[in-house]
Amino acid sequence: MDQNGFFVKSDRIVLAGGVVASGYLPVADGAFRPVVQELPEGAEVLDCTGKWVTPGFVDTHIHGFLGHDVMDCDPEGINAASVELARHGTTSWTPTTLTQPAEQIGEACASVWQADQLRGDDFVGARIEGIFLEGPFFTAEHAGAQNPAHMSDPSVEQVCAWQDEAHGLICRASLAPERPGSAEFCAEMSLMGVATALGHSNASYEEGVAAVGSGATSFVHTYNAMTGLGHRAPGLVGAAMTTSETYAELICDGIHVQAPAARAMVNAKGWQHVALVSDCLRCGGMPDGDYELGDFPIRLQDGVAHLLDADGSMGNIAGSVLTLARAVKNVVDWGAATAEQAIRMASEIPARMSGVDDCCGVIQAGRAADFNVMGADLELETTYVGGVPVR
Template identity: 45%
Template sequence: MSKYIFAETFFLEEKVEGPGFLEIKDGIFGSFSENSPDAAAEIIDYTGYWIAPGLVDTHIHGFRNHDIMDNDFEGLNQISKGLLYCGVTSFLPTTLTSSTEELNHVVEMIGTNYKKVRGAKIKGIFLEGPFFTEKHKGAQNTKYFCDPSVDLLKVWQKLSNDSIKKIAIAPERNGAAEFIEYAVGEKIAVALAHSDATYEEAKQAVEKGASIFVHTFNGMSPLHHRVPGMAGAAMNLKDVFAEIICDGHHVHPAAANILMNARGRNQTVMVTDCMMAGGMPEGNYQLGEFPVEVKAGAARIEGGSLAGSILQLKEAVKNVVDWGIATPEEAIYMASTAPAKSIGLDGECGKIAEGHSADFIVLNPDLNLIATYLDGVCRYHLRKEGVR
């Protein structure tokens, strides 16, 4: 039996429509029509509201006092449920640089349990490290840094039940080219991060198949007019995606706008890089092995370096519109369809399209989250104050 969502505006695949009716049948999106369905049909009325795809966070380390590196299924489940408050319906649990043994355990835990979580859907694993270099280490532990290893990736992919969808490396490390070719051949998106690579080294990595720049401007060689660096590559190379953290701390709004203008909003991916303090009060937390202080809206390790964020993806959408650097349609795209495309999963999430799982969010015209739906079922509603 079909039911229908009525709303003022629908952010559909490649277009905005409305007012109208969106069909949902057995948890799957059906067709959109401006005409009323049969009088006997069930209609969920969101008059005055906007319907958008569920958001997709492809770079997130934790939430609500839980960290992916805790290697704890219940913590993973709580992150998954908490993300429904953020408008996120799909995500990639993201690891940190750590020992081989610890990463073995974490990817195995996720690969064994990812289908059991009760909130936002896990679409795979993002391995952020350990194949980085020291100069732009950020909050990654340098004692575990090493050259890219196909053998290690094979082990992690086997332990995770083939769940690894994205891995970040520094392209100047020995063996990077061969590693990239292998990973891409296994349908793993290769991202470039925590690197002092030259523009030419980044370009060579992209030519081998790397396709994502991680948290652009952060943890990479900067743009200089004579030495374009990784940041210049993120803005100038063709057919790649550039992540950006739009919390107002990691990147100035003007710099975010420059990236979006250069890269194109269809290839700019908004991520949170959120750590365990997301959704929690200010205070002291951990990011992997590092103590972190959260103060004035930012998470920092000793010495003042940023340590991920406490950003929620729904806030990033609202921020870029409030900053005047994106329209609502562009902002929603950068937080849903673009992330899904960057990891090759836009065939199953990140857009409202006939045949896709009915994962969507309800927003008011100020871009505040009202409700989150998974498979056509309301799992969070602001007025009812809670996740079900």
């Protein structure tokens, strides 16, 4: 098949406006063309009848894959992870940093930009669309797998320094809204075009809503590492549920968030404001064993990653080994969303949440032909990046 000119036939093409139940999606020179109902003579057809043709998934909270981590500050490793991510249905990502010393975060940001520069025209892997700073502006009460020793109050000046090293790639930054200076930080980030996310926080509902009023637009792995929902103290989870224009990340692996909680969040916010993320670690795509996450040792056992305590016992859950393709299937199997909704929750919605929806997240004429073919059962079959199959 000529990957520079073919037509995708399906009765389930997920476009930004909805599902097209009949027609042909043209791919030419690595980009989408408008859907047509009739084929030109001699056209080459990729027949996906009965299958889902979806936008490539966009993972906007992910630390690594296939043994590589963003904090390794290794451009070649980032590109190796990108290739494997594409084989698992993720065609765009925003490499995500951890709470580490400021110098290392800067080096990590620089390495992401360097990875992008190393790619030639023949590179086929998940596209780097930005950088997400997960930390260091958190609080120790809900540190999770982040190191409290490196946490600090939010600093616009520090983010500007990292942005210089990232060559402008930083698109989203996170913080605990109870930290001093949070309101000013959210407002300044908004002016800079950097979205802000709330998490790893002991904030009250009122503190969370105040941060949203100052410009915060999303919540980091909602439910996890934040104050929970109480009927007299709604907490940060309550703020996520009741601020209608914000976005809530969900790690839908059945471990971080179970099915009833996922349904509750989708019902509260509407699927249009729930973004599926993986929060995947370097052990994603790898066998069970011992790995590292920042300063901490972790153990992957039976598909679950835990911090290792000093005595060798397993402690807190530390990120995931989830892929967005699996998250989509989980959300549908759990009855939290329809197939179309779940697909868009893993593509269009996270792209919009992170401000990168101008370049990824939808099947649209003129955009790069990044798409997935999934069976009727939502099992991933093939992924295309720029019209080239990678799986």
